[in-house]
Amino acid sequence: MFSKLITWIVLSLSMLLSYQLQAQEIETVGILHAVPSKCVALNQGRTCYADVKVTVNAPSEGDYCIRESLSKKILQCWAKADTFKYELDFSSDESLSYELISKKSRDVLAVTTIEVNWVHKVKTKKRRWRLF
Known part of the structure; x- marks a missing residue:
């Protein structure tokens, strides 16, 4: 149970980080x-x-x-x-x-x-x- 929670948190943070990087790339291109x-x-x-x-x-x-x-x-x-x-x-x-x-x-x-x-x-x- 605890390992599933940690996996979920790591995946959520990595998705959030990749979304922020994509948003920064869009801002510099636009x-x-x-x-x-x-x-x-x-x-x-x-x-x-x-x-x-x-x-x-x-x-x-x-x-x-x-x-x-x-x-x-x-x-x-x-x-x-x-x-x-x-x-x-x-x-x-x-x-x-x-x-x-x-x-x-x-x-x-x-x-x-x-x-x-x-x-x-x-x-x-x-x-x-x-x-x-």
């Missing part, structure tokens, strides 16, 4: 959030439009910028801040990524992607030759 992270267009190849809210929870106070990953175009910068929000008018026919960078070192601190999906995908028709 610097840059985009909502919604998916945009749905009606047909493949069409431009998808969405009002995306980007939230930043930087690890420390500093000078930060949000930029588009492909074009490296800077969208907005903040000075001496650690949490801030940005509203993005998203319009694209393909998925795009956005980066949080340090203004001084230009190091990429976090990346988020807005995925573009379609309701109807373009299907290619097979052409068959008929003699009769």
